[in-house]
Amino acid sequence: MHEPHPNGTPEPLTKDDFTAASEPFRLFEEWLKEAVTSEINDPNAMALATTGADLMPNVRMVLLKGVDAEGFVFYTNSESAKGEELAANPQAALVLHWKSLRRQVRVRGKVSMVTPEEADAYFLSRPRQSRLGAWASRQSRALDSRALFEAAYEDVNTQYPGEAIPRPQHWNGYRVTPVAIEFWHDRPFRMHDRIVFTRPSPEDPWLKTRLYP
Structure with missing residues (x-):
């Protein structure tokens, strides 16, 4: 942990902090x-x-629901706009911005689906109402009225009265396997810190570079 400034902002990371690890995931965590x-x-x-x-x-x-050396995981309806876009072009970029810490992380990489077992396990961990909503929502498609959505939810609630609600086949997890991860930390007068880890492919080792802000 880094000691905060008097105004509550953590001290900027030094070059040694940024380059202590040979890969970026420890720093991200x-x-x-x-x-x-x-x-x-x-x-x-x-x-x-x-x-x-x-x-x-x-x-x-979206919400980050898992991160490890394989990448960054989120879940969504595969029939949604983002699901269709990822099917057509399985590449994505991510940004996490933490205003309280004056920090930002950018990620770019290829996208693949998680295994059905991973998706099942996460789906079962969700609140019952969220699992029902995954069945009721035809995400990204036109909805004539809120009442229709609520009626669909009640239909699913009747169909699955208990906790045994299976994962819809159209509800999946996606993993962004990065080829670039950039860490940015705000500093006064635009003297920000920027460090980027890059690799040509997920099989290659990471390269670290400090960038001008």
Whole structure:
């Protein structure tokens, strides 16, 4: 943990802090751990940028639900706009911004689906109401009225009265396997710290570079 400034902002990381590890995931886990204690809401919230067959960029907020040496995992409806875009172009960019810490992490990489076993396990960990909602929502498609959505939810609630609610086949997890991870830390007068870890492919070792802000 880094000692805070008097105004509550953590001390900027030094070059040694940034380069202590040979790969970026340990540093990310440290930053995420600090964000959990300082962010008011959803420290795991991240912007997800995708492009479809038309190459028009699209971005929205999702929740990071897992991270390890294989990549960053989130879950969504595969029939949604982002699901269709990822099917057409399985690449994505992520941004996590922690205002309380004045830090940002950017990720770029290839996207693949998690295993059915991983998706099943996470789906079962969700609140019952969220699992029902995954069945009731035809995500990203036109909805004539809120009442129709609520009626669909009640239909699913009747169909699955207990806790045994199976995962819909259209509800899946996605893993962004990074080829670039950039760490940015705010400093006064735009003298920010920027360190980027890059690799040509997931099989290659990481390279570390300090960037001008």
